[in-house]
Amino acid sequence: MMSERLQRFAAGRRLARRRRRGGLLALVGLLGAGACGDRSQTVLTVLAASSLTDAFGVLERRFEGEHPGTDVVMIHAGSQVLRVQLEHGAPGDVFASANAEHMQAVMAAGRVAQEHPFARGGLALVVPPDNPAGIESLEQLPRASRVVLGVPEVPVGRYTQALLEQADRYYNNHSGLQGGGLQGGSLQGGSFRAQVQERVVSLEPNVRLVLAKVELGEADAAIVYRSDVTSARAVTMIPIPASLDVAAEYHVGILVDSEHPHVARQWVELLGSSPGQAVLQEHGFVSLDDR
Amino acid sequence: MTGERLSRGLRGGLRALPVVGLGIGLWVLLVLPVVALALASSPGELWDALGHPKVLPALGLSLQTTALSLGVVLVAGTPLAWWIARSRGSVARLVEITVELPIVIPPAVIGIALLLVFGRHGPLAPWIGSLVFTRWAVLIAQVVVAAPFYVQSAVAGFRGVDDDLLLVARTLGATSRQAFLRVAVPVALPALLGGAALCWARALGEFGATLLFAGSYEGKTQTMPLAIYATFEGDLRVAIAVALVLLLVALLTLVMARAGRRWLARSAASAGGGHGR
């Protein structure tokens, strides 16, 4: 087919064996990677979900300290963006995904041979510091006049929908017992979930955008990854009952064509080590053993 | 004799080859992504994309908001461009430069800036409340990002209007306003229409500022580029097909605008010929 030929042309011979996938993104990646770091150093390129930005930043400094001569380059984007880039031949050494599905896709494309989960991330409710809607628990979310969530096509949006579903079932069954949580009783304005959906003003493609809207006070409440709510963020975090929380499972894998598979393995090992897990926990992630 | 001329022509052609090659290279670079997009989708997928639940609301919203923002830019941008083109002072130069600023500022930064101005805590909030997440926000983002393209083109067009034409129009009894409408605008019309087409196209493709400032909600603030991005998060193939729909709509409109321009020029020419027959 013509499209196949064209894409193969774009991909270049080196990448042609990768079925139907172009390589322009790879070129862009190469230009980017080539530009930073000095040549004598080993450059380890880690493509990681944006929710890992802060935790991996700390781990990067630690790793570089322990491995002189190694420069860790972080490429952060939504997992789905990284997945598409990898499917189209973007170069790198390690891929860390915010869910299993995108990792599976990258494996199906033949870019990763082995992977495993390394952390879980929970969700959190966030409100602006002045909390204009006076929300103190998830149950009071319908008090907000403007709610911003992640779009259901991205992991955080999908988890949020699952969370709302669980909460819906829970609050609608327990509303009589809990009392006072929902504005004037839970069922008056429809179910919990329907009330929340009614107040959603935007479904955004990534967590940072969602957070920004809360920080600027434009949204009264939002649901994001707990790991994204760092101390630097001007928002107030309201914990979600553990029984309702839906955990995102983070997966990591080494790219099959990594130029430094040995260093890459050391990075993956750091994630699993107890110091690594401690850093992840500091940033709102849940260690796998804890659940 | 002819042989000599032929060889000279050939040598000239060879010398021009690198330059021509560069031009062709650029053209290929511009067209190839579009071709790739077109070839990546089958007609069936394109048809399915039209039926995708996100597409029709987004397409409708895009056409509606871009028509409105183009209208705003034309009505407000034309007098502004006229003033810039006609004024000689340093204030006018400053305005001219600042009008073009949004072209160099990344759209996402414009989006943040708009959030600060029109948000709940912005300086205008006491009077107009927050415009974030509303259709107004979509409109404002498009105007800010696209208007410079129209104003720039209109200024160039108005600069091309000979001073004497206007003075003659005035001596013939036209007020300065009439001289503007009956002489300056028709004479600069090709530049105005070219700028308008560019402005509309930019508004249609607007993504970054809208995403930050207006958010993304189906049927309300989710324009076509935002819908493409949202589907891209889920399924790349659908996203490509949806993108192709946008591309076709844009292409159709621009071709129609071009045809309209030619028709206008021809009818202006024959309008003179049609009278009193």
Added chain:
Amino acid sequence: MSEGWRVELRGRLGALTVDVSFEAGGDPTVIIGPNGAGKTTVLRAIAGARTGLEGRVVLRGRTLMDTAAGIFRPPEDRRIGYVPQGLGLFPHLSALDNVAFGCGRGAEARERAREVLRRLDIEALADRLPHAMSGGERQRVALARALAIEPEGLLLDEPLSALDVGKRRQTRALLAQHLQAAERPALVVTHDLRDLLVLGGEIVVLDEGRVAQRGSVEALARKPATELVAELLEPLG
């Protein structure tokens, strides 16, 4: 001199200091001078352009501007027929519509414009756009347009400069004829001596923003006031 022009204009225009003062009668008056003498600027100022020049312009007893008295009539209120250098035809309008521009709106204006075209023997051009006309034809349409508003006075800036030599002689005679027939005071800027002879009337010689000399061709030729005037008139012998 209530039937003609009274012009006093002063001011700085870049490097040029303008200080022009002259009176002109009912016959066509020719303004001549080297490039950069300020001829076009003076004409534009009389037509009503904001040139930055100050002073007084009176036409047939009507004060068009008097900066000292705070009077400034806008161009549309001066009743002056102005034909700029390059003629200034509206490129998007046919000959008829160009002429009708100053005649108001609607069918009536068109009818009047057609009559003016007829009077100048160019009715055949009515439907043509400027770019589809010859230089001579354009020249006559521009004159027709200026005359169509029945102006109090005419200003022509190098009216023949766009024509080739053959056409120029022919059109010059025609122009002289029309200017006589129009019976309106006219100021004609030119750098072509032959225009002087045919258009007749008085001559104002401008040099570096000042009037070097004023008078009839004969008077100027007989007793040129400056070297420049002598030089300008030399070819006339």
